[in-house]
Amino acid sequence: MKIKLLLFLFACSSLFAQKKPNIIIIFTDDHGYADIGVNGAVEDIKTPNIDLLAKNGVRMTSGYITAPQCIPSRAGLLTGRYQQKFGLDQNGTIPLPLEEILISQRLQKAGYTTGMAGKWHLDPNPGSLEWIKKHLPEYNQTEKRKIRIPQKLKLPYASFNRGFDYAFEGYINTYNANYTLENGAKIQPKIVKEKGYRLEIQTQAAVTFIKKNKEKPFFFYLPYFAPHVPLEATKKYLDRFPDKMPERRKHALAMLSAIDDGVGEIKQTLKDLKIDKNTLIFFISDNGAPLKIYKEDKPISFKGGAWDGSLNTPFVGEKGMLSEGGIRVPFIVNWPAVLPKGKVYDKQVISLDAAATAISVAGLAKDENLDGVDLIPFLTGEKKGEPHTSLFWRFWSQSAIREGNYKYLKFGEREFLFNVTTKEHEQNNLIKKHPKIAERLKNKLIKWSETLKIKGINFKTRESEKQWFDYYFPER
Known part of the structure; x- marks a missing residue:
């Protein structure tokens, strides 16, 4: 020893x-x-x-x-x-x-x-619409391809x-x-x-x-x-x-x-x-x-x-x-x-x-x-357990949280719960089987969203998102 x-x-x-x-x-x-x-x-x-x-x-x-x-x-x-x-x-x-x-x-x-x-x-690039609105208001209604950002404004970035x-x-x-x-x-x-x-x-x-x-x-x-x-x-x-x-x-x-x-x-x-x-x-x-x-x-x-x-x-x-x-x-x-x-x-x-x-x-x-x-x-192996209790995401009108094996995903009014460690992963929505788990994760996700600059998880859906979710997650 x-x-x-x-x-x-x-x-x-x-x-x-x-x-x-x-x-x-x-x-x-x-x-x-x-x-x-x-x-x-x-x-x-x-x-x-x-x-x-x-x-x-x-x-x-x-x-x-x-x-x-x-x-x-x-x-x-x-x-x-x-x-x-x-x-x-x-x-x-x-x-x-x-x-x-x-x-x-x-x-x-x-x-x-x-x-x-x-x-x-x-x-900054011509697609930085919020930044352009604030720093170059003269371009507010201009087509992106016509926007020219002065070098002195780009240089610090x-x-x-x-x-x-x-x-x-x-x-x-x-x-x-x-x-x-x-x-x-x-x-x-x-x-x-x-x-x-x-x-x-x-x-x-x-x-x-x-x-x-x-x-x-x-x-x-x-x-x-x-x-x-x-x-x-x-x-x-x-x-x-x-x-x-x-x-x-x-x-x-x-x-x-x-x-x-x-x-x-x-x-x-x-x-x-x-x-x-x-x-x-x-x-x-x-x-x-x-x-x-x-x-x-x-x-x-x-x-x-x-x-x-x-x-x-x-x-x-x-x-x-x-x-x-x-x-x-x-x-x-x-x-x-x-x-x-x-x-x-x-x-x-x-x-x-x-x-x-x-x-x-x-x-x-x-x-x-x-x-x-x-x-x-x-x-x-010096530390045991999980590096993260939870991971969070929010993008467009989608929000998600993963905790352990489970992932709660929200798109507009649609909600999903998956065990992403199984072979079925996101091909099997478990939300009806485990509603309490879904509700707990949703509440945790909402609480996290309140720490962000723009708060909340309910945002208007985009057409591209609808096409994706209709194709990959058809409602049955």
Whole structure:
């Protein structure tokens, strides 16, 4: 017993003697639960490097995002707070408020060098209707495509003004950057044009940052712009999927394969620099895939909203819905120095936990304003039980709460109760069988909603929501 105790104390002292861990958050875009191989939901996906993250780390089977849409889910992730608390419930409202403190800003105070590359989407844009009404009232009744936001109003919201020392912010080939892709040299922020494939550019920006900043703890946020439309893949990746299938599916698989190559390149870079074991990596999607109900294989050249080729199997629903298909996403945590290998964790976790975990491992004091939980002691087994008693959602006219095995979902006047841990999950409405459970969860959801900037859970339904719920949850 004494020998075991001494070994344990030695291991602990060695761990604490290490420098603070590097932290990387990889955030994919409109990427459904099915589309990492290790989730075992489909057979056509090829993600060996992402799968290895899980096999050498912890895979969450009940990992959630805070919203089934891009802007609010990113706001929740980076602040570690339910975004409804500061009024960013959905796209088409406001940019991420300047008063909110981001993970990057917190980690700067802990001595971290911070960087990001890829999709930002948190600054004012022509769709920020509430913000435009307040700051640019002359555009109040103007078509979105005609709205021009002055650079001086956008600049404070840019990533390099929100706690990121290094930024390579952009989508396809145009980036707002303050460092070079070649060697990471700092430059004055400017628009740069990069030749090549968007996902390889974003990976290169990450690798360059890591090599440049390997000597001290760093935080890097990598929001890949994929498999979000417009679908785009090179022959190199498309050739990996020669089987006959819908073109949109093939392009999604190819784009995810490019991301997978990027994950492999990042891991190899960390290994070459001998910092892989003490780098904490989160891999999460921003929401479920947009199926557009029927998964139509529209031409790749189609410019409107369409199925992006990704899948949410085995879950019900899609992007824009608070059903599992919209908010239950690929979710992996990897930290070789600390976490067990190959653990499958079935307790409910959420993207909010990334901020709380990062702050804790960086040695910062706990902030009660954060809504997430430090996951590390739960994943190592140091703490037992559930990281969260309850998780909450509100989006458009939908509201939901998950507590333990049960999830209560409300859409307009319609109400559902599901046991989301069963094979039937959201295909079996249990509300008539367990009305007391549903009522208790509903009351808890209402109480939570009273803490938000806009209070309540009863909002006018939208036509798109009605179409989704009529299709996925037909009334019997």
